[in-house]
Amino acid sequence: MDTSAPELPSPYEQIGGASGIARVVHRFYDLMDEDPGYAELRAMHAADLGPMRASLAGFLGGWAGGPRDWSDANPGTCMMSMHAGFTITPETARQWIQAMERAFADCGMAGHPVALLMNERFRMMAGGMAGARLTGDDGKA
Numbered sequence: 001m002d003t004s005a006p007e008l009p010s011p012y013e014q015i016g017g018a019s020g021i022a023r024v025v026h027r028f029y030d031l032m033d034e035d036p037g038y039a040e041l042r043a044m045h046a047a048d049l050g051p052m053r054a055s056l057a058g059f060l061g062g063w064a065g066g067p068r069d070w071s072d073a074n075p076g077t078c079m080m081s082m083h084a085g086f087t088i089t090p091e092t093a094r095q096w097i098q099a100m101e102r103a104f105a106d107c108g109m110a111g112h113p114v115a116l117l118m119n120e121r122f123r124m125m126a127g128g129m130a131g132a133r134l135t136g137d138d139g140k141a
């Protein structure tokens with residue numbers, strides 16, 4: 001009798017692999033770049049968002065169960081510690097979460113279980129980075 005667990009698709013595969021993640025990440029930075037509602041968050045980032053697009057897509061891909069290239073290139077990097085050097089307020093954390101939720105929605109994944117789970121985790125991480133508990137659909141503190 002085969003007692004091995006069935007192979008379930010990883011979260012990475014469920015949201016379309018590298019191209020699915022790239023679409024969400026590009027939408028996220030396009031929103032950050034174009035919507036004045038994210039101006040404070042945008043101002044924290046370098047003028048050229050190209051390196052960030054590649055880095056966030058690489059990080060999220062590995063985080064969701066895809067290729068580990070990002071962590072191989074950044075061994076031992078803790079996302080929380082990496083952000084400790086930035087001044088992250090509850091408002092900029094709220095902007096980050098809201099832009100990411102919108103990016104998933106704009107890519108047709110508003111109610112996707114993986115998107116819901118990832119956004120819930122982002123809210124916890126962003127709250128930790130801002131030293132605040134962020135609740136609600138729009139990440140309001």
Ligand code: HEM
Binds near residue numbers: 046052083126
């Ligand atoms: C709480 C709100 C957040 C703010 C305000 C914020 C801000 C920043 C800033 C200012 C940078 C550097 C940008 C640059 O050099 O141009 C950065 C880098 C980065 N952030 Fe965030 N961040 C937030 C949340 C997150 C979360 C939740 C994640 C992951 C799920 C994340 C992943 C990354 C990655 C992968 C990088 C690039 C690291 C590198 O390649 O050096 N950030 N973030």
